[in-house]
Amino acid sequence: MTKGHILIVDDEKRIRSALAGILKDEGHEVSVAEDGSQALEMIEKDTPDLIMLDIWMPGMDGIAALQKIREQWPDIAVVMISGHGNIETAVKTIKAGAYDFIEKPLSLEKTVLTVQHALEAQRLSTENRRLRHKDSNRYQIVGDSKAVKELERQIALAAPTNGWILITGENGTGKELVAREVHNRSRRFDKPFVGLNCAAIPEDLIESELFGHEKGSFTGATVKRKGRFELADQGTLFLDEVGDMSLKTQAKVLRALEEQSFQRIGGNKTISVDVRIIAASNKDLKKEMEKGNFREDLYYRLHVIPINIPSLRDRKEDVPLLVGHFLKVFSDELGKPLRTVTKEAMEDLLAYDWPGNVRELKNMVERLVIMVPGSHITRMDIPESLRKEHLQPSFRDAKKEFERRLITKAINACNGNISQAARRLKIERSLLHQKIKTLGLD
Ligand SMILES: Nc1ncnc2c1ncn2[C@@H]1O[C@H](COP(=O)(O)OP(=O)(O)OP(=O)(O)O)[C@@H](O)[C@H]1O
Ligand SMILES: [Mg+2]
Helix, strand or coil: CCCCEEEEECCCHHHHHHHHHHHHHCCCEEEEECCHHHHHHHHHHCCCCEEEEECCCCCCCHHHHHHHHHHHCCCCEEEEEECCCCHHHHHHHHHCCCCEEEECCCCHHHHHHHHHHHHHHHHHHHHHHHHHHHHHHHCCCCCCCHHHHHHHHHHHHHCCCCCCEEEECCCCCCHHHHHHHHHHCCCCCCCCEEEEECCCCCHHHHHHHHHEECCCCCCCCCCCEECHHHHCCCCEEEEECHHHCCHHHHHHHHHHHHHCEEECECCCCEEECCCEEEEEECCCHHHHHHCCCCCHHHHHHHCCEEEECCCHHHCHHHHHHHHHHHHHHHHHHHCCCCCEECHHHHHHHHHCCCCCHHHHHHHHHHHHHHHCCCCEECHHHCCHHHCCHHHCCCHHHHHHHHHHHHHHHHHHHCCCCHHHHHHHHCCCHHHHHHHHHHCCCC
16 A cells, blocks of 8 residues: 655644544554645645645635645645535646545545545656656767767757758667657657668568558458558658668668658558658668669768767767766666776776777676676776776786775675774774775775
8 A cells, every 4th residue: 555645734623633543544644734825835845745635725725725736746646625515616626636536524435545546646657757757868868079069969950850861870879869869859759750670670571561561462461550651650760770671672662752652562542641761870871872782862862961970989088978877877777876987997998999889888887787786886897808908907906906895895884884894804993094095985
């Protein structure tokens, strides 16, 4: 059962104490206020999960208070307490954002049940908001190198237009991330963003994936199916790894994309759509074109707005920010404490070339968040494969790391009490202080 902090607002003392009694018996934390303005003051100091709000009160009444609460604290659930024969007003309050109402005289059962439901709904909506927030964080483009700033400038310029975009960059540089960002910042942001990875789909299925098919149009087509092109109507179609389409498919696709109309496979009705195209490739499409692997007309059509994302090794100044960002993302997600990266460990990360770009870095940070026990990520935690030969830790470094861990463990075990930790380590307190300083543990 969901327990919560409930604020009861009613001018009648009898009602306040009766309700408080019921809710305390149910295990909730309860506070009381006599009118709307007192309630608002109390909310300001200690925000409750749920407010039981009387409709008729002298001073600021329940309707006015409800309005204020909805504006300032959208996460608090509000249940109105309605006088007998006041149903019409009570119903109106629901339109104004109250979760539900209970009627005087109060029924024990109905009160308990309504409170229970309201608290559950409140918890869900808070959780949703948190997830949405996390989501928006998750898809943020992190970096403050010149290259990333230039990228953001290009996105800002390109997004509001209807122009086709070709995003190029090595694997894991963030091509899809940029495509989504363009979509989110365009007028189509509340319409679908539909992706099709041309490299992941067998050549002979690409057309059916794009255009859909009618029932019975080929073996296996047992039901009618809409294609991605149709699903993206009004929105954006993201053609990932566009360089992997065969020349034949490229021709068909180009025609449909240009005409913004097509027929489902096995169908004869022409379907018109309004779709913006964003394509991406990790191949050099110009070279592919010169080699005859990519159609010239499609290349020039896609190349209206080219966006190239540089490799991570060409903008290493973004590495610390990216590491910090993903440490936070994964600590939140996995419910782990936020770690810091020691200077030496960061040197290793900066020296590495990141052939898998941001995706590789992201995966590595996730692994560190899961695997590293202490509060610091040290050189010893960085996978061997990532360290350059000359960056293999020296005996001195290794000794330092060992001391750092031992000391951190002892201090944590003694809840931060240095004298106790020193005794546990069997060293002088002054030496421990000195070590804490030199090892950068303060
Ligand atoms: N600048 C960045 N800031 C934050 N996250 C990023 C950044 N660049 C990439 N990422 C993250 O790295 C991962 C890889 O990015 P994405 O899938 O967009 O790359 P891609 O270029 O499409 O890769 P591939 O060519 O392998 O498909 C994603 O989880 C993405 O969110
Ligand atoms: Mg991709």
